[in-house]
Each structure stands twice: as structure tokens, then as C-alpha cells.
Amino acid sequence: MPEQTGRRDFLRKSMAALSGLAVTGGTIAACTGKAKPQVQGKLLGPSFKAGHLLRKGINVVPTETEEQEVVIVGGGASGLAAARWLKKHSDKNILLLELENETGGNSAAGKNEQTAYPWGAHYLPLPNNSFTELLDFLQETNVITGYDAKGLPIYNEYYLCFDPEERLYINNYWQEGLVPRWGVPENDLQQIERFQQLTEELKQAKGIDGKYAFDIPVDHSSADAQYRDLDQLTMLEWLQQHELTSEYLHWYVDYACRDDFGSALAHTSAWAGIHYFASRKAEASNSEPHRILTWPEGNNWLVQRLRESCTDRIRTNAMVYRVGEQDGKVAVDYMDLRTQKYKRILAEQCIMATPQFVNQRLLSALPELLSTRNLQSFEYVPWLVANLTLKDVPHGKGLSLCWDNVIYGSKSLGYVYANHQQVALFPEKKTITFYHALADEAPAAARGKAYGSSYEDWKAVVLQELEKAHPGIQEQVEQLDVWVWGHGMIYPKPGFIWSEDRQQAGAPYQNKLYFAHTDLSGISVFEEAFYRGITAARQLLNTERA
Amino acid sequence: MRINVKALLLFSVFVVATCGLIYELVAGTLASYLLGDSVTQFSTIIGVYLFSMGIGSYLSKFFNRNLIAWFIQIEVLVAVVGGLSSTILFLLFNHVASFRIVLYMLVSLTGILVGLEIPLIMRILEDRFEFKDLVSKVFTFDYIGALLASVVFPLLLVPYLGLLRTSYFFGLMNAGVALWLCFFFSKEISWTRYLKTTCIAAIALLVAGFILSDRITSFTESMAYADKIVYSVQSPYQRVVLTKNEREMRLFLNGNLQFSSADEYRYHEALVHPGLNAVPNPKRVLVLGGGDGLAVREILRYPSVEKITLVDLDPEVTKIFKSHASLVALNKEALLSEKVEIINADAFQWLRSNRQQYDFVVIDFPDPSNYSIGKLYSNVFYRLLDSALTPNGKVVIQATSPFVAPKSYWCVVNTLESCGFTTLPYHAHVPSFGDWGFVLAQRNPNWQFNTRYPKDLKFLDAATFTQMTVFPKDMPIVKTEVNKLNNQVLVHYFEEEWAQFVN
Numbered sequence A: 001m002p003e004q005t006g007r008r009d010f011l012r013k014s015m016a017a018l019s020g021l022a023v024t025g026g027t028i029a030a031c032t033g034k035a036k037p038q039v040q041g042k043l044l045g046p047s048f049k050a051g052h053l054l055r056k057g058i059n060v061v062p063t064e065t066e067e068q069e070v071v072i073v074g075g076g077a078s079g080l081a082a083a084r085w086l087k088k089h090s091d092k093n094i095l096l097l098e099l100e101n102e103t104g105g106n107s108a109a110g111k112n113e114q115t116a117y118p119w120g121a122h123y124l125p126l127p128n129n130s131f132t133e134l135l136d137f138l139q140e141t142n143v144i145t146g147y148d149a150k151g152l153p154i155y156n157e158y159y160l161c162f163d164p165e166e167r168l169y170i171n172n173y174w175q176e177g178l179v180p181r182w183g184v185p186e187n188d189l190q191q192i193e194r195f196q197q198l199t200e201e202l203k204q205a206k207g208i209d210g211k212y213a214f215d216i217p218v219d220h221s222s223a224d225a226q227y228r229d230l231d232q233l234t235m236l237e238w239l240q241q242h243e244l245t246s247e248y249l250h251w252y253v254d255y256a257c258r259d260d261f262g263s264a265l266a267h268t269s270a271w272a273g274i275h276y277f278a279s280r281k282a283e284a285s286n287s288e289p290h291r292i293l294t295w296p297e298g299n300n301w302l303v304q305r306l307r308e309s310c311t312d313r314i315r316t317n318a319m320v321y322r323v324g325e326q327d328g329k330v331a332v333d334y335m336d337l338r339t340q341k342y343k344r345i346l347a348e349q350c351i352m353a354t355p356q357f358v359n360q361r362l363l364s365a366l367p368e369l370l371s372t373r374n375l376q377s378f379e380y381v382p383w384l385v386a387n388l389t390l391k392d393v394p395h396g397k398g399l400s401l402c403w404d405n406v407i408y409g410s411k412s413l414g415y416v417y418a419n420h421q422q423v424a425l426f427p428e429k430k431t432i433t434f435y436h437a438l439a440d441e442a443p444a445a446a447r448g449k450a451y452g453s454s455y456e457d458w459k460a461v462v463l464q465e466l467e468k469a470h471p472g473i474q475e476q477v478e479q480l481d482v483w484v485w486g487h488g489m490i491y492p493k494p495g496f497i498w499s500e501d502r503q504q505a506g507a508p509y510q511n512k513l514y515f516a517h518t519d520l521s522g523i524s525v526f527e528e529a530f531y532r533g534i535t536a537a538r539q540l541l542n543t544e545r546a
Numbered sequence B: 001m002r003i004n005v006k007a008l009l010l011f012s013v014f015v016v017a018t019c020g021l022i023y024e025l026v027a028g029t030l031a032s033y034l035l036g037d038s039v040t041q042f043s044t045i046i047g048v049y050l051f052s053m054g055i056g057s058y059l060s061k062f063f064n065r066n067l068i069a070w071f072i073q074i075e076v077l078v079a080v081v082g083g084l085s086s087t088i089l090f091l092l093f094n095h096v097a098s099f100r101i102v103l104y105m106l107v108s109l110t111g112i113l114v115g116l117e118i119p120l121i122m123r124i125l126e127d128r129f130e131f132k133d134l135v136s137k138v139f140t141f142d143y144i145g146a147l148l149a150s151v152v153f154p155l156l157l158v159p160y161l162g163l164l165r166t167s168y169f170f171g172l173m174n175a176g177v178a179l180w181l182c183f184f185f186s187k188e189i190s191w192t193r194y195l196k197t198t199c200i201a202a203i204a205l206l207v208a209g210f211i212l213s214d215r216i217t218s219f220t221e222s223m224a225y226a227d228k229i230v231y232s233v234q235s236p237y238q239r240v241v242l243t244k245n246e247r248e249m250r251l252f253l254n255g256n257l258q259f260s261s262a263d264e265y266r267y268h269e270a271l272v273h274p275g276l277n278a279v280p281n282p283k284r285v286l287v288l289g290g291g292d293g294l295a296v297r298e299i300l301r302y303p304s305v306e307k308i309t310l311v312d313l314d315p316e317v318t319k320i321f322k323s324h325a326s327l328v329a330l331n332k333e334a335l336l337s338e339k340v341e342i343i344n345a346d347a348f349q350w351l352r353s354n355r356q357q358y359d360f361v362v363i364d365f366p367d368p369s370n371y372s373i374g375k376l377y378s379n380v381f382y383r384l385l386d387s388a389l390t391p392n393g394k395v396v397i398q399a400t401s402p403f404v405a406p407k408s409y410w411c412v413v414n415t416l417e418s419c420g421f422t423t424l425p426y427h428a429h430v431p432s433f434g435d436w437g438f439v440l441a442q443r444n445p446n447w448q449f450n451t452r453y454p455k456d457l458k459f460l461d462a463a464t465f466t467q468m469t470v471f472p473k474d475m476p477i478v479k480t481e482v483n484k485l486n487n488q489v490l491v492h493y494f495e496e497e498w499a500q501f502v503n
């Protein structure tokens, strides 16, 4: 029903006038406040013990042996996508081995009484319409509910990110969208505009081979040197070449690089940096093109759907420690972490959906394979993710809570609001997921430091960043859990994406071993995981498209 | 030196006069806001205030020595009493039985103190001016101060500072003058130390009040309501406040008027009957929102209705409409009827899991003023609604004012149409709200209405309804986008349109 205006409103306004002073009032009151409530929480991460065991090396030769047709090592998005594909397109018998208690890998999720929340991957941009395999999967899972007369996909509106999607805290104000605008000088705005024009042109650009300069999957992009050579530059150099010097623009592009790759502007390949802006050309019947799909649990929703195709063919807590050869078959040795027993599986064929830094160890029994690849050049950026359950997210000036909430000038990537896709009006508590790529140092050094940090250290980092936009947020926090991804994302350092090293690492071995992990694409996104899984499965079935 | 003293003292006359009038205006304004009936409030406050000033003037003759010190002392008292008065009144309004006594006591006290000041200052100045000069100067400054106060109060102070800050601000002026006088006359007066300390303490208190006044405001809601608050409760979702005057009762949720008992029948008759009356032999009816039971009261007029399911988020609302005597009288015990099942749940979530179908659905949600509520007006929601209707079922939706917010209104219509509904937009005049819009929707492309309405309706009949479906020239149909969860255009329209209306 209507709002009564007039006198009441007039009064409210007159009382609220001079709100600048009210802020001072708030601070004074806050200083005299009572003792801070205790924040609960713990430090989590991928199985640390397993990692340690793998690094140390296990020499046990299992006595128990079983036979399987196809083994998939690793149950992240790529391994599960491979499993789904094999199930759909062949009658091969498969077995998937996953180290952790749950499949999902970097698309892990958690849950509290109110909502599920992501621990890693949290969204899927509307995929390019040319990526039909992915569109089919989305239709199968009712993310696409049909196609309109023009052939454009109609997306399920429970999964399209609800509005308002993104806000940026800048100059003490929450503005709509992440491109800095609020209080940004005219000259900077012009540069931002020019940057957007440039990336828009590159979005449509095609190489001499007729392929898009920037496409998803990455490997579908044009081989035209004009574009591929951009991989030799850093994103910062590319901006400088175009006389794009605005501090605001640099922040924004740096944010984009850290968001997608975990690496800073000055250390990211320009090809990768531009890819973020220029690779997505989706068209949808019921959404603007640049929007995204998301779920409270993030992309764990997607990996759960992938998993459904092969639920009964999964063994979890199975740590593979060696992949070798025996009697012309692939010998996959693993330790059952629950029973501490060692087992060997003899498989006709095997898909390795594990990252190359893991493969480096698992494949040590195949020196002739390792000698042809340079897996060392695969580097990974560590990530910090925190999930906070709050009584409420303090309001600030400007736009209300969005799905993605970013703080200008912060080193972190801000936070995502897990309850956003719930239809309920008033969640009792709110859960936010805070993302922070540890991009300030070289990956190995950052990882060393990260492993040495305690829960209290991380808690301080998280709260300090959040306090920048939400003074007093500490008092709202009830639970704060932290997850450290030592090898969070593959790092697209200059020269890596179009390097021989990357190409070689994905090549099948003797029609027996196939490789599927996302790091083979040089950038970590669900689309690439999906593509890598399918590609490995196709190679295995010998149905790979030319 | 002499000249300076005179000038300073005349300046204090000016400040004292300005502050005095301001306190009077603050009291008058406050009383009319809190108690209503501004003519009575202003004239009694002014009367009591002037009379008290008279008492003050009379009492001034009992002060014979240390006049400057006394003047300073009184100045500090005026500062504190005047500065805090509006805060005290706001805070006490809901908590004391005889609020008027407190009000008039504070007004008298301020009046007496202010009344003391002018005679005292005249006596301080008496041997520094000739008498006719003295009278002329003092009164000139007194009246200039009064003029200034009466002009800046409505034009600057209330709009920009608000009542609380205005009081604190002028309290500070009083205390400032007192402190200045302390320093100026420190050689001539006794107890300087004590006076200075009280001055500084008063200033500190008033500065704190000034700064914290927003917090104080949020403690006290009384200024938000024109009438007496007879019931108020904070539920987990909203603030529920019921006010009453001689003529009507009003319900507010989070400060937004939900209905006035004086004209709610127009709203609820218009909401329920056109649609429900057109459903042949309705059995099951669903009400979403509307925990006040007033729509249910109208639905219960149809004997064929066997079951009414009422889904309202807030148990506090349904509770008071089942238990508060005058509210139960208003909804004719609707929520106590055996036919009614009350479910306190989030409507969207509830509808998602609902499998029952209904012959008629009434949707009476709050206006789409934020993104949470905006979801309840989305195409996704209306699709769920579609599956909750029997094949010939109908639904009616309150859809804000098509006059004030045409885009918002037609956006609701268009969103329903985008989901395959056939709609029938109509509107009614509800004095408390203005021109108010509703949308009827059904699957069948043809409308058939029943011209016989339940007998004892106060507002609606067939002829009136026909008029309601006509949109005059100044309320044309507008093109809008469809409201979706992933664009929330309705909230944008609504904000834009109501903001314009308010300003």
C-alpha cells in the first residue's frame, strides 16, 4: 500500500538533514561501545595432508588389483564433464577417483542453516551461443528452458543473476556497476570509454583464419599472430601502448585480471586480460548479453548436475599417487584415505583431470612422457576465500546490497552475497563470500606465506578489507570461516597461453592417457573445464573433431 | 571599554530574544506534530509561554545583587532547558501518561527563565544608558531578534536542521553568550570559576546532543505519526504501529500507511469484489499479504467460499488482527473464522512449494519500493501464480497508483500479460491514498462479470465498477518493460516516480 507522504516525510527529512554530522555521531557512539562479540570460525582448504604425502612421494606397490575400462583421475568440473560425456556417448565402463571427500574441486561449496555458499567458483557468464555442447548441458539441466523464435536461448530466471547485480564502493558511495563512475573525473571517464570501445572492437575482431580473435574455449580463438602476439605483452604494457593511463581505469582492469586469473595487471598476459573483456558474445532471449548465471552454492550447482550422470561410478577419498604402465595397460595406484589401504587399478584408458603440478608427481613413473613436456611452466596463484555469516550487512550510502559487491582500491575482490538468489524477502541471516587473490608476490612466495598464516591472520585481513566499506561490520559477524587454495588458479603469465608448453601438456599419450584439467587452457573458468573434459573424452573415443 | 560592554550586552539581548522565540516556536511545532490540531497547540503554547515570561519578569525584582552573575547563571539554565526540551518531549511522548503536563511545565520553565532575562539585563544596563535610550535600545534588539527567529525558523531551521538540532543549536548560542560574559566580566563578578565550569559543562552537553540527535531521533518514532500511538511492536520484519484519533485508526508498517479505518472499505471492496464476484461458485480463495484480515472480511461475504488461505510473512500482524479489540471489530473477526487458515510464511517461497489450486487469489503486497519486494511482482512470481489457479480462476493485484506512478502500474499489467494472463486494469479513489490501481488477471481472454454484488457493500456496485475500468485522458496506458528478477525494472520505475511525487 502507499506511502503516506507530506508531514511525516517532511519531518523525517528535516530530522535526517546534515547526515554528515550523524556519521560523526555514529563514530563517537561506536568508540564508547561494549566489548566486541566473539567471531567464530575455522581454517579450511583442500586436503593438506594428502598434498604433503604426495610431495613426499609414496613408494608402496599395491597388492590389491582390479580392472576397469576407463579411469578418470580427479573429480573437479573437468573430470566430471569427461565422465558425463563418456556416459552419454559410449557404453564405456568408467570409474572416477577423487581425493577429497566430495567431488567438485575448485567448485566446492559449503552450507549453513540459512543457505548454501561457494568456496570457490561462483558464477558462469552467459555462454557463447556457438558453444553448443555447453548449451545442451544447460538445457538438459533446465538452466535453458527453451529457445525462442529467433533461436536464442531462454534462460531460467531463477538462475539468471537477480537484479541488482553489482555495485562498487567508491568515494564513500555504493554506485551501480563495477566500472568506476561515482566522483570520477571527466578525463578518466573518457579513457574508460575509449577502453570499452577498444575491447568492444576486439570482441568482434576476427583473424585471417576467420576465427574470432578472442573466443571461448580459448583454443577456438584465431591463430592470427596479430592477436596471439599480445600474449607476449603484459596487460599494463598494452594499456600504456594505447595511452590509457587513468588510475581509475587501471584499477578496474587490474580488478578484472585478479577476478578472472588471480594475477595483477602488471603480471598478466595482455591476451588473457583482453580475453576477459572480448571473448564473451552471448545472446539470450530474456537477458542482456553480459549477464551471468549463479546459484547460492555457486558453480557447485553445475558440478552436482555433471555428477548426476555418474554418481555410482565415483570413489571419493581416493588419493591417486602414481599412474604408470603394466602389461600394456594403465596402472593407477591410489590410497583409500579412509581405510589407509593401497589399490591398483588396471585400466584400458585413463583421463587425468588433475592439475599439471599434480601430474608432475603422479607421472614420475613415465619418464619418456615427462621428458617431452615442461610442466614446470604451469604456475598457480593462491587464493583466499572467506565465508561470513552476519546478522546483517551494514547499509551504506547508495545502492543496496547486490550479488557482487566490490570495494574500489581494495586488494581484495570484495564479496558475493550468497542469499541473493533466494526468493525469500528477509533472510534471517546473511552469508557473504569474500574473495582475495594473493597476487602481490610471485605465486610460489605467496603460497609459502599463505601456508604459514593462521586463522587469526586471515580473519584480520578479511575484516580489515570489509571495514573499508562497512565500518562496524565486525559487530555483525557471527561466523567467519576461511579457505586457502594453495594452487587456486592457473596463472596466465605473459607468453604462457600460446606457448608450446601448454599445447604439449594436453597431448594424449599412446591412446592410453588423456588430459583434461582446466589449467591446460591457461585460464580457469567453468567453460574451459567443461571443454577440456569433453575434449579428453572425445580423444579417448576417437571422435575428436578436426 | 564602556562601548564594548554596552555592545556586548545589547548583543546578548539580541541572542536572548532570538533564542526565546525559537524555543517557543519549537514547543508549538512539536506540540502540533505530536498532539495534532495546530491552532489549539500554538495558541495555548504561546499563551502559556507569554504568561510564564510575565512570571519571570515579576520574579526579577527578587534579584538584587550580583546581577551579572545571576544573568549568566540564568542564561546557562535557559541554554540547558531550552536546548534539551525538544529531546525530552520526543523521548517522553510514548512513555508518560500525561504528556501535556510535561509539555506545559517545560514551556513554563523556559518562559520564566527567558522572562527573567530582559528585566535583569535592563537593570545591568541601567546606569550605562539614559532610561529612554535604554528602553528603546533593549526593545529594538529584542524585537529584531524575534523577527529573525520567526523568519529563519520555518525557512532554514526546520528543513535543514530539524527540531532537535535547532533546539541544541540555540541552546549553544545561549551558553556561548554566557561564557563570553563570564570572561568579559571576570573581574567584576563573583563565583567566576563556578560559572565558567557550568558554562563549559552546558556547552559540552549541548554539543553532544547536537551531534547525537540523529540517534535520538531513531529512538523516538513519535514524530513520525500525526495521531496517538495506541499499539506498537517491532517484529523481526518490520515496525508495526497503530494510531488512533477521534475519527479513524491507521496502521503503519515501517512508517508506511497501510490503511485508515475511515476509508479502507473502499480499498478492500475494490480489491476483492470485482474479481471474486465474477468467479462462479468460488470455493477456495488465497490471500497473499493482507494479514490485516480486511480482504478476508470481504471474501467471507460469499457463502460458497469454503476455505480461505491467508499467507502473510509477519506473525505479529496476524496476531494483532486476531486479538486487538478495535482491530477485530474492524475486520469483523475475519481471522477468527473457521474457514480461514493463517500461514506465516514468505509468500514467494510458499508459492513455490504450493500444490493447491485456488478459484481466486488476492495479492495485497506492500509497494515495490525495494528489491526484496520487487521480486513479488516479477514474471517468475506470476508464473508460479498461474499454476496456483483453477482453470477458471482469477487473481487480483494491488498495483500502486496509476496516477502518481503510471509506469509502475502498467509495468505490473504488462508483466502479467507477458506470462500469458489476460488483464483488466481498474482503479478507485481511496482518499487516504489517492487514485489507486488494481489489476485483475485470468487465463481466459474474455471477461464476464456478474452485475449483482453482495448487498451491504458501502462503495462498490456494477455501475461504479464500470467507471473504475475507465482510465481518463490524464492516465493513459504506458509502455513498459517486463519486470524480471534479473532486471527489477519495477523498483526502478517506482523509485523514480514516487521520488518525483514527493519532491
Ligand SMILES: Cc1cc2nc3c(=O)[nH]c(=O)nc-3n(C[C@H](O)[C@H](O)[C@H](O)COP(=O)(O)OP(=O)(O)OC[C@H]3O[C@@H](n4cnc5c(N)ncnc54)[C@H](O)[C@@H]3O)c2cc1C
Pocket (backbone or CB within 6 Å): A046, A054, A073, A074, A075, A076, A077, A078, A079, A097, A098, A099, A100, A103, A104, A105, A106, A107, A119, A120, A121, A122, A123, A124, A299, A318, A319, A320, A321, A353, A354, A355, A358, A383, A385, A485, A487, A488, A489, A516, A517, A518, A519, A524, A525, A526, A527, A529
Ligand atoms: C577461488 C576461486 C574462484 C573461482 N571462481 C570461478 C568462477 O566464479 N567461475 C568460473 O567459471 N571459474 C571459477 N574458478 C575456476 C575453477 O577452478 C574452474 O571453474 C573449475 O572448477 C576447475 O575445474 P577442474 O576440474 O579443471 O579443476 P579442479 O577443480 O582443480 O579439479 C581437480 C580435482 O582433482 C582432484 N585431485 C587432485 N589431486 C588428486 C589426486 N592425487 N588424486 C585424486 N584426485 C585428485 C582435486 O581434489 C579436484 O577435485 C575459480 C577458482 C578458484 C580457485
